Amino acid sequence: IHKVTLKTKTGQLEFYGKVSELVKLDNRLYHAHRAYVVNPENVTKIDRTNHIIYFENGDSCLVSRLKQKQLVSLVEN
Secondary structure: OEEEEEEOOOOEEEEEEOHHHHHHHOOOOEEEEOOEEEOHHHEEEEEOOOOEEEEOOOOEEEOOHHHHHHHHHHHHO
């Protein structure tokens, strides 16, 4: 169990839990990296070279090389 920071469009929440459990709570969420769960609906750009995801609000995070292809597919659909 780790301290989890959940960022939303309007703020953020902090709680203790598992990132893998967070994905199970909402089928819109995608486990993009061992440390990050994202909502593909909020992704505006994926830098495929540097493996960085950019969001509507200007935030960014990493995406693992192994999960990048599937995330690109989710974002484009």
